[in-house]
Amino acid sequence: MTAVPLGDGREFDRIRAIAAELGARAEGLGDDCAVVAWPGGVLVLSTDVSVEEVHFRREWLSLEEIGWRAAAAALSDLAAEGAAMVGLLAAVTVPRDASDGEVASLMRGVGAAAAFAGGPVLGGDLSGGECWSVAVTVVGRAERPVTRAGARPGDGLWVTGALGGARAALEAFRASGEPAPAARLRFAHPEPRIAAGRWLAAAGAHAMLDLSDGLGRDLGHLAAASGTALEVTLDALPVHPDADVEWAAAGGEDYELLAALPPDFDEAAARRCLAETGVPLTRIGRVAEGAGVRCTLRGESRHPAGWDHFA
Amino acid sequence: MTAVPLGDGREFDRIRAIAAELGARAEGLGDDCAVVAWPGGVLVLSTDVSVEEVHFRREWLSLEEIGWRAAAAALSDLAAEGAAMVGLLAAVTVPRDASDGEVASLMRGVGAAAAFAGGPVLGGDLSGGECWSVAVTVVGRAERPVTRAGARPGDGLWVTGALGGARAALEAFRASGEPAPAARLRFAHPEPRIAAGRWLAAAGAHAMLDLSDGLGRDLGHLAAASGTALEVTLDALPVHPDADVEWAAAGGEDYELLAALPPDFDEAAARRCLAETGVPLTRIGRVAEGAGVRCTLRGESRHPAGWDHFA
Numbered sequence: 001m002t003a004v005p006l007g008d009g010r011e012f013d014r015i016r017a018i019a020a021e022l023g024a025r026a027e028g029l030g031d032d033c034a035v036v037a038w039p040g041g042v043l044v045l046s047t048d049v050s051v052e053e054v055h056f057r058r059e060w061l062s063l064e065e066i067g068w069r070a071a072a073a074a075l076s077d078l079a080a081e082g083a084a085m086v087g088l089l090a091a092v093t094v095p096r097d098a099s100d101g102e103v104a105s106l107m108r109g110v111g112a113a114a115a116f117a118g119g120p121v122l123g124g125d126l127s128g129g130e131c132w133s134v135a136v137t138v139v140g141r142a143e144r145p146v147t148r149a150g151a152r153p154g155d156g157l158w159v160t161g162a163l164g165g166a167r168a169a170l171e172a173f174r175a176s177g178e179p180a181p182a183a184r185l186r187f188a189h190p191e192p193r194i195a196a197g198r199w200l201a202a203a204g205a206h207a208m209l210d211l212s213d214g215l216g217r218d219l220g221h222l223a224a225a226s227g228t229a230l231e232v233t234l235d236a237l238p239v240h241p242d243a244d245v246e247w248a249a250a251g252g253e254d255y256e257l258l259a260a261l262p263p264d265f266d267e268a269a270a271r272r273c274l275a276e277t278g279v280p281l282t283r284i285g286r287v288a289e290g291a292g293v294r295c296t297l298r299g300e301s302r303h304p305a306g307w308d309h310f311a
Numbered sequence: 312m313t314a315v316p317l318g319d320g321r322e323f324d325r326i327r328a329i330a331a332e333l334g335a336r337a338e339g340l341g342d343d344c345a346v347v348a349w350p351g352g353v354l355v356l357s358t359d360v361s362v363e364e365v366h367f368r369r370e371w372l373s374l375e376e377i378g379w380r381a382a383a384a385a386l387s388d389l390a391a392e393g394a395a396m397v398g399l400l401a402a403v404t405v406p407r408d409a410s411d412g413e414v415a416s417l418m419r420g421v422g423a424a425a426a427f428a429g430g431p432v433l434g435g436d437l438s439g440g441e442c443w444s445v446a447v448t449v450v451g452r453a454e455r456p457v458t459r460a461g462a463r464p465g466d467g468l469w470v471t472g473a474l475g476g477a478r479a480a481l482e483a484f485r486a487s488g489e490p491a492p493a494a495r496l497r498f499a500h501p502e503p504r505i506a507a508g509r510w511l512a513a514a515g516a517h518a519m520l521d522l523s524d525g526l527g528r529d530l531g532h533l534a535a536a537s538g539t540a541l542e543v544t545l546d547a548l549p550v551h552p553d554a555d556v557e558w559a560a561a562g563g564e565d566y567e568l569l570a571a572l573p574p575d576f577d578e579a580a581a582r583r584c585l586a587e588t589g590v591p592l593t594r595i596g597r598v599a600e601g602a603g604v605r606c607t608l609r610g611e612s613r614h615p616a617g618w619d620h621f622a
Contacts (some may be wrong), residue, residue: 014405014414014437020547022422022432034433036450042351045433049402051440086347090359091402091446100325104332111333111416121333122345126325127444129362135402135436135446137358141345224602274594 031225032077032209035145041123044140046077052131063102065188067109067134073212074136075117075192076255080202080210081147083140085119085194089137093129108138117194143244144201145305151207151226151260155287158270160196160256160279163215164243167251183242196279200259203269207260214252216304219293222258232285234304245297249304260287341519342536343388356452357388363442371484376415376499378420378445384523385447385505386428387566391521392458393512394451396430396505401447404440421447428505455512462518462537462571466598469581470505471567471590474526475554478562494553501566507590511570514580518571525563527615532603533569537622543596545615547607556608560615571598 038042049280050056050070061069071088078085092112094103103126111121122139165186181186195211200208207226213217215237223230239248261269270281295302361367361381363598372380382399389396401421405414414437422432430485430578434449476497504521511519518537522529526548534541550559572580581592606613 014411015435017411017415018418018435021419031434032400034400036433038349038351038354042496043349043354043397043450045398045400045450047402047434047436047446049404049436049438049446051404053440053441054439086354087345087356089345089356089358089448091358091448093360093362093444094325100328103325104328107329108332122347123342123358124326124329125358126364127360128365129444130364130441133404133440133444135358135360135448137400137402137446137448137449139355139356251546285443298473 004173019126023107030198031147032080033083033145038154041141041143042145044078044081044083044136044142046074046144047135047137048074048077049133049135051133051174058132061188063105064109066132067106068113068189070105070134071110071113071136072140072255075113075194076190076210076212078138078140079193080208081140081142081145082197082205082208082259083142083145085117086139086141087119087122088114088136089123090134091119093127093133095131098127106126106134110134113192117192142201146201146205146208148207148209148222148225151222151287153228153287154263155206155260156263156283157230157232157264157285158259158261158281158283159211159238159279160193161254162238162240163211163214163254163256164248164251165197166190166241166253167247168240175202175212180242183240186254190253192255193257193279195277197257198204198286199273199277200257203265204262205259205290206260206262209258211254211258212252212258214304215258216249216250216293216295218258222260223291223293226287227291229288229290230285230293231288232293232295234302236238236282236284238280249295263301322434342458342469343391344394344456349557352452352454353456353521355389355392355394355453355456356448357385357386358446358448359388360444360446361453368484369443374416375420377443378417379500381420381445381536382424382447383503383566386424386505387501387521387523387574389449390504390508391568392451392453392456392518392588393508393516393519394453394456395509396428397450398430398433399447399449399450400434401432401445401486402436404442404444406442407439421445424503428503429431432456439533453512457512457516457519459518459520459533459536462533462539462598464539464598464600465574466517466571466572467576467594468541468543468596468598469570469572469592469594470522470549471504472565473551474522474550474565474567475559475562476551477501477564478558479553489552493550496566497551501564503566503570504590506588507584508568510584510588511568511572514575514576516570517573520569522565522567522569523563525561525615526569527561527604527606527617529569533571534602534604537571538602540594540601541601541604542599543606543614544605547593547595549591549593560606
């Protein structure tokens, strides 16, 4: 099986190189989750590594927040598949001078995010190392997993929640300031959209992914995987109160969901999602014939830059 | 559910602290694998992280070997559960100056170990970082998973293969020498005992674990988890040709299996295992009433030291 087509970016070049190297040994690399057929339901799996000085800095977050955030980032991939949480495993690398209490704090955050998503910590591994690093593998189950590859011309493009809050916090941290509380919460304590993902899957979502790389880049992944064009009106974005439209369009790690929903999915349906899951939905564009992503802002064409962990 | 009792060691103190912190959020931490009931079979999962300068050095191994070894170490946990391989996921941290070709080499090793064990690479993640690190999560299935907790007084204690080869290689590497070829192979290219693990599970193994921490410490884990004593005659150990009995008893990372087998499991049964899986079995002792590990060498009491990644 060939890997799922990916959009632009250094990390995705590498994933393509790996998929080419592994050939038939790699199944479906490039989607949010791996999917394994299993009697009585589909098994859904994803792994996500968070590394000190790459994904977080110790002076920005408590260890409990680092653990929560690492687990939430992985759980967000389950949400994007429309899967329920079965459990997670955490492989933690610990600096030599860390105390047992610090390791326990980090794992308290991992455990709290797991409980929030509805499952236990199933297992883990510990190693010494130069810096903190947390590799979280999530296990879920789905009746009908939703991949990135099913968007169809005519579908509406919808996002959950509000965008740009994590980027607003990151900019404040980088400027050696303290983020606004709501923005800081979006960065330190993202809530994986498990319930909304399941609701959207049940509502017939054709394709879904979570916004980790930034809307612009993630739109590219969805378009490439589905073999369609996407048309987005950036004016419609639900912008976090502490962010602006640029950060909402380009900032990564919001861990909201982007879904392609059937044409008849409307504002009334979006209100039902809000009532039943507590998560708002906003329509930001549509799926069209063709390829690539076309964004407009105040009537002018724009290409929102993405988020590159290697940058 | 409380965590599985563990033997001595710094890492295990930390795992106990984490299990205490997580309480009911952690299920069965401390066994080789997490086990999840699932329609149509039991799902078996484990995660294992290999870190540069802790588990390997670049000057000792090629990147392909580093990838193989990291995956084999994780797959060995599936073997210890008597599970079949479904697939694996790899979260890889890559130094900033690494090339795409180097990343692909490492993943070639991961993919080859996966294929050896009978499954695909299901997914992964890539991040930049200070050093190479590979967190491998393995997924398996078992009809009847074999834990560390089932050894019964009267059982025979058996090990697969030969012990001490990895330690012999490590000692040569540390002395800035080149290990003997067979010892180097045991360190660089351990073969997860998936087929032997399944054979032993089908043969009625009461308890099993893989020898990653060193026989002495792993005997301690088995005794603690099963609530029994273990009596081992170190004279009986199958010692790797490049090692001595000290290294066989104390050296870690051999990734052979230690199994508690019913009293009627005999040398004829061991020969059937060899004929059917290619893996030899050696009886090294027995399970007894009580607690703790009693080892003798040439009739004298000995306590084989273990392997501590934090040392």
